[in-house]
Amino acid sequence: MSGIHERHTGAAATIRKRPGRPRDPIAEQRILDAAINEFLERGAARFTMDGVARRAGVGKSTLYLRWADRDALLVESVRARSRSIEAVDTGSLRGDLIQLTTNLLRFLLEPVGYATFRITVDAVANPAYENVAKELAQRHRHAARRVFERARERGDAIDEAAVDPVVECLYGAVTMQVLNRGLGRPFASDSDLATRCTSTVDLVMRLLEP
Amino acid sequence: MSGIHERHTGAAATIRKRPGRPRDPIAEQRILDAAINEFLERGAARFTMDGVARRAGVGKSTLYLRWADRDALLVESVRARSRSIEAVDTGSLRGDLIQLTTNLLRFLLEPVGYATFRITVDAVANPAYENVAKELAQRHRHAARRVFERARERGDAIDEAAVDPVVECLYGAVTMQVLNRGLGRPFASDSDLATRCTSTVDLVMRLLEP
Numbered sequence: 001m002s003g004i005h006e007r008h009t010g011a012a013a014t015i016r017k018r019p020g021r022p023r024d025p026i027a028e029q030r031i032l033d034a035a036i037n038e039f040l041e042r043g044a045a046r047f048t049m050d051g052v053a054r055r056a057g058v059g060k061s062t063l064y065l066r067w068a069d070r071d072a073l074l075v076e077s078v079r080a081r082s083r084s085i086e087a088v089d090t091g092s093l094r095g096d097l098i099q100l101t102t103n104l105l106r107f108l109l110e111p112v113g114y115a116t117f118r119i120t121v122d123a124v125a126n127p128a129y130e131n132v133a134k135e136l137a138q139r140h141r142h143a144a145r146r147v148f149e150r151a152r153e154r155g156d157a158i159d160e161a162a163v164d165p166v167v168e169c170l171y172g173a174v175t176m177q178v179l180n181r182g183l184g185r186p187f188a189s190d191s192d193l194a195t196r197c198t199s200t201v202d203l204v205m206r207l208l209e210p
Numbered sequence: 211m212s213g214i215h216e217r218h219t220g221a222a223a224t225i226r227k228r229p230g231r232p233r234d235p236i237a238e239q240r241i242l243d244a245a246i247n248e249f250l251e252r253g254a255a256r257f258t259m260d261g262v263a264r265r266a267g268v269g270k271s272t273l274y275l276r277w278a279d280r281d282a283l284l285v286e287s288v289r290a291r292s293r294s295i296e297a298v299d300t301g302s303l304r305g306d307l308i309q310l311t312t313n314l315l316r317f318l319l320e321p322v323g324y325a326t327f328r329i330t331v332d333a334v335a336n337p338a339y340e341n342v343a344k345e346l347a348q349r350h351r352h353a354a355r356r357v358f359e360r361a362r363e364r365g366d367a368i369d370e371a372a373v374d375p376v377v378e379c380l381y382g383a384v385t386m387q388v389l390n391r392g393l394g395r396p397f398a399s400d401s402d403l404a405t406r407c408t409s410t411v412d413l414v415m416r417l418l419e420p
Contacts, residue, residue, distance in 0.1 A: 040335060044253055114334060120389055121331045124324060125250060137390060165383070165413050172382020173375070179330055180347060203375050203417055 031056045031063065035077040036112045044122050044129075047074060075132040078119055081112045082136060086143030093151040093158075094205060100147060101170050101197040104140075108178045109186055109193075117178065140171065159210040166204050173200050241266045241273065245287040246322050254332050254339075257284060285342040288329055291322045292346060296353030303361040303368075304415060310357060311380050311407040314350075318388045319396055319403075327388065350381065369420040376414050383410050 034056035039047050049070050053060040067073040085107055088099045107113035116136065123133030144167045151158060177196065187193040244266035249257050259280050263270040277283040295313045298306050317323035326346065333343030354377045361368060387406065397403040 043332075046256070118331055118335075121328055122253075124389065125328075133389075162413065165410060168383045168386045168410075169379035169414065172384070172386045173378045174382070175385050176378045176382045179334065179343075200375060200378075203372065204379065204414075206417060207413055 027056075027058060027062070028066070031058060031066075031073075032077040032080050035073050036081065036115050039074055039077075039115050039119075040111050044119075044126065049073065071128040074119070075129070078112075078116050078132055079135070082107070082116050082139075086139060086146075088143065088147060089150070093147065093154075093156055093208075094201060096147040096150070097170065097201045097205065098194070098198050100143060101174055101201060102194045104171065105174045105177055105193055105197055106190070108174065109181065114178070117175075141167075144171075157210050158208050162207045166207050169204050169207075170200065173204075237266075237268060237272070238276070241268060241276075241283075242287040242290050245283050246291065246325050249284055249287075249328075250321050250325050254284075254329075254336065259283065281338040284329070285339070288322075288326050288342055289345070292317070292326050292349075296349060296356075298353065298357060299360070303357065303364075303366055303418075304411060306357040306360070307380065307411045307415065308404070308408050310353060311384055311411060312404045314381065315384045315387055315403055315407055316400070318384065319391065324388070327385075351377075354381075367420050368418050372417045376417050379414050379417075380410065383414075 031052065035047075035052045038051045038055055042048075042051060047070055049060055049063050049067075052070075052073065053063055063073060067076065085103045086100070088096050088103065090096050090099055108117050119129050120133045120136060123129035148158065148163055174197070181187075187196070241262065245257075245262045248261045248265050252258075252261060257280055259270055259273050259277075262280075262283065263273055273283060277286065295317055296310070298309045298313065300306050300309055318327050329339050330343045330346060333339035358368065358373055384407070391397075397406070
């Protein structure tokens with residue numbers, strides 16, 4: 001069972017295996033949540049296994065049974081929480097792009113999403129976070145690529161040269177929204193957030209016309 | 211002399227004044243540089259006055275003569291080094307936008323620029339950096355506004371509704387470049403960097419057509 005799970009997470013390299021010791025999924029989730037909160041509160045430099053253990057109410061040894069070190073734990077916490085953004089398939093390019101940017105903006109304005117973002121920014125200067133930052137970037141790139149592939153399959157006419165720059169502008173605009181708002185100034189409602197994304201998508205989609 | 215300087219920096223609130231003690235501009239510059247490097251190497255959480263004093267080769271008391279605390283020092287370091295980006299006036303809207311984005315991308319890929327960016331990101335969750343982040347954002351907004359004001363004065367036809375989103379896309383695209391490259395993968399040459407910015411500007415400028 002452990003072997004099957006391993007093949008599916010793709011994160012085997014960061015997990016220290018102890019065969020025969022069954023996992024407790026609830027404790028695991030609590031630890032991953034605690035890791036995100038610890039990171040947000042104390043920053044990368046003061047993020048410790050001790051702090052996470054205290055916060056999650058488990059012994060430090062429990063952590064070391066599963067994660068080799070603090071970076072492995074932090075990276076898996078981020079990885080575990082940033083999956084659903086790219087599950088997008090509305091039937092139209094416009095719909096998919098609106099959904100994708102809305103998911104991303106909503107996520108980045110939540111504490112866990114902001115932690116993800118900060119790890120990506122830290123990775124610019126800190127090699128310990130380089131792999132997870134690359135993995136997240138790849139996941140986003142893959143999601144965007146799928147959206148455009150489906151549009152082509154449906155026969156949409158698209159200026160191919162504009163695709164990458166448009167995706168860069170969309171993700172960039174979302175990032176600017178996060179930086180300008182901060183965690184303290186959320187959107188009044190989820191539909192306000194969606195409206196904001198819709199107007200950005202409608203604007204930059206003009207660049208995709210051949 | 212100290213009084214004149216004070217009026218020009220606009221940072222008087224963060225500076226603890228000791229009248230009668232003349233400033234040493236060379237030492238001051240060394241301290242501001244040391245603060246940036248200390249921040250880059252140790253991160254916000256482990257950034258201390260001690261560390262900066264050691265790095266700059268001055269006594270800790272020298273620091274406290276000028277700056278009330280670590281955040282005031284860090285904020286002034288960032289402020290002192292992020293001035294020239296917005297000095298842009300090429301005679302055309304396209305030229306100004308290319309220059310503005312090129313300056314910004316070049317700056318953000320330098321250690322001091324990246325430190326600025328990281329402080330802006332930290333400010334999302336850390337109130338100590340909120341003011342400097344706001345000030346930097348305002349400075350960028352002001353620079354972009356001036357660029358468009360001059361374009362209007364020259365009689366350029368501009369879709370006003372597109373101005374803010376276009377600026378957001380441009381700054382966002384630059385930010386994505388920084389996140390995707392990191393400090394370890396600089397552009398092969400300054401002209402490569404400028405070419406990258408030029409193609410982004412040429413693309414999104416289409417959105418400004420009325």
